[in-house]
Amino acid sequence: MVWMKGKRTTVFGLLLVGLWLVLGCQQPAGKSAETVQDEIIYHVFQRSFYDSNGDQHGDLRGLQSKLDYLQDLGVTSILMTPLYESVYYHNYYSSDFEKIDSSYGSKEDYMALIREIHRREMKLYMDMETQYVTEDHLWYKDSYGNPASPYSDYILYDDKEQLKPASIVFDIYDLKGYDGLVRKITTVNLLNKEVIAYNKKLFSYWLDPNQDGQFDDGVDGFRLDHMMDDLDNKGRLTNLFRDFWVPLIDTLKSINPDIHIMAEQADWGSYGIDYLTNAKVDWVFGFRIQQAIRSLDKAKVMAYADTTFRETPAGKNQLIFIENHDMTRFSTAVKQDKGKEKVGAALNLLLGGIPSIYYGQEIGMLGESYFMKYGIITDANEIPSREAFEWFKNKDSAGMPYWYRDSGPWWDSSNVKSNDGISVEEQAPDPTSLLSTYKQLIQLRKKYPVLIRGSYASYANDHNALVSFYRQDEDGKALVLINLSDATVDFTLPADSGKAKQVYLDGKAEKGDAASKTRLEAYGIQVWLLEEA
Incomplete structure (x- = not known):
């Protein structure tokens, strides 16, 4: 993809008249309820969402074909996991940041998707993690054992000969894929000035690919995965908020001031307030509230909600969620208790902040995170919480994205089953289903805007x-x-x-x-x- 062409300098500072920013923004007295716009994010693991071409991988065309479903559910925004090329199914460790993973589709497929999302007045957020690369990436390949490489300072080495690339989080040097493929992974030098410039161009491209200043083909913001001020607490890449993230975010906001930047704080025990105050991030994830909801402990829910919302600075916000791609699904955690599933939905949608719904959460999909249970990190152990979305009563219906078919125990003990009541087809006609509860609560928010913007x-x-x-x-x-x-x-x-x-x-x-x-x-x-x- 050739896109590093010129630097666009146009600054767009005007807001559309009558369009009010979501959740947490105040509305002048006398304004009608119709001017209040909700934002509810649907966090999709697109490889597992819908397969449009029969190759068993969820793809961009598949996601586009299901926008009617998402709008009927009531969500307004889509958060995708990374799109860039990677040897790993989740795409978090990249081999090329400038290429869309071909199993998702083409650049043209992506452009068609985002324009259709915007035509429907929905938003799209892109997940990015540029802190690490695999041995397949140009920077790694060219600099390994070659101190004269122009990319020598793009990644971290533990020796002068550049034969010992630095480890990543949890001191991992390589990772075995679910398909048996082993690849080395290393850390990018985020303090290198060329790396900083590269990231500014990379992120900026996705804001306005054709550089016409219209943003109909650009993302509405980014999720910054595993964001830290001292990367992996190693003391080698420090003051990253000041020296890497703030300059990057300033650049992006100069292109489109209306975008939102959400950060996943690496410490899940953190309220993330320092990200909001020191790193110019707009939103962080309400991990403490998520943990309290899982406990179903009234005292914890109210205490953590009090602290979270009290400490969140004005103009910033918390993303309220009960599950994501890195944790055991909520319905598994509450052992499919229908009452508990529904109060989880209510807390997710009514507490405040910006709700985020993980795909399949709304129908009670199941899946256990082995990392959360055993503390063991592998490429495959999270597959149970990232399985094919259950569209149909018959698990073998066309469109089911079984990219992990016949690949290991996660397939042999798959949670996706026929006639188990966990599918859109089975729940959509049932007014008492979990899916109906999500729809009802989302409609309630739209009917009574105090549930959107109220403190x-x-x-x-x-x-x-x-x-x-x-x-x-x-x-x-x-x-x-x-x-x-x-x-x-x-x-x-x-x-x-x-x-x-x-x-x-x-x-x-x-x-x-x-x-x-x-x-x-x-x-x-x-x-x-x-x-x-």
Whole structure:
């Protein structure tokens, strides 16, 4: 791909009139609800989503063919895992950052996809990890054992002869693929000025490939995988926020100020606030909230939500999620308990921040992360949480992307089965299904914008398993109640809540009259609009 041609300098600073940025942005009093736009991200592992050409790999055309499904679900944005060329199925360790993996399709397929996404007024975010390369990459091949190479300082070596490339995270020097292929991996020198310039051009290209300043063919932002200030805590690449990430983000924002940069903080125990304050990142992932939701512990959920939203700076935001491509799926974690699956959906979508839904989460797909369970890293151990999306009742239907067919124990013990109730075909017609719950909650957000833009504030209660919180903005206030237990809970509405109208009750839209008391059944979910008395 020849694209490093000229540097575009046009700066676009005007926002479209009437278009309000998503979640967390404030709306002037008097503005109609219709001006509030929701953002709900669908995190897709595209190799496992839909196969359009029968080669068993999910691809770009397959993703485009399923945009109707995503819009019907109610999501507004798509986050893809990396597209660039790699010997690994997940594409995180690249052999060439400038080529689209051919199993996903062509550059033309990509352009058709992104233009169609934008025609539908949806957004596309691209996942990037340029911190590492494999032995197949030009920088590695040319510099290995060759100190005279122009790329000698592009990657890190542990010796002057350049025969010992530095390890990556967890002191890994090579990685065996699920297909048996072993490739060496090393760390890129992010402090090299040529590497910095290369990354600016690489990322900038995806913002406006044809450089016409229209952005209809450009991504709406990036996810920065495994982002760190001191890469892998080795003390070799330090102050990266200041010297690598901020210059990169400044460059990208000068091209399109409306993009959003999301960072996956490498420390999953972190609230990510330093990324928001020191690295010019817009959004980070709410890992502490995710962990609390998994515990189904009311005290943890409310405490971590309090801290997360209190510490998040104005104008920044948290991505609220319950599963992703690196962890055991939520339905596996809660042992397919239908009530727990639904309260997980409610917390994901109603707490605040920007919700992110991992593909298949909305139908209760299963899969266990061996890294989370055993702490063992291999290329294959995460396949169970990255399996083919279950579109059909019959698991062998056309379009199923079984790229991992007959390749090992992850295939022999696959979670994808026929007639198990975990498919779009089986759940779409059922108003009580998990898929229907996700649709109902997303529609509830759109109907009551306070659930999109309203600030979060916890409401203390005496029940051991009842999560209660307000969402409030200048135009309204809502009280959300979520019962995390299998026992019935009686609840007295706050005395100062004024006139309370129930607008959601366990999957149904309600228009209840003013009330002072309510009852939540096992794993019950209620939303009340509060009006001044």
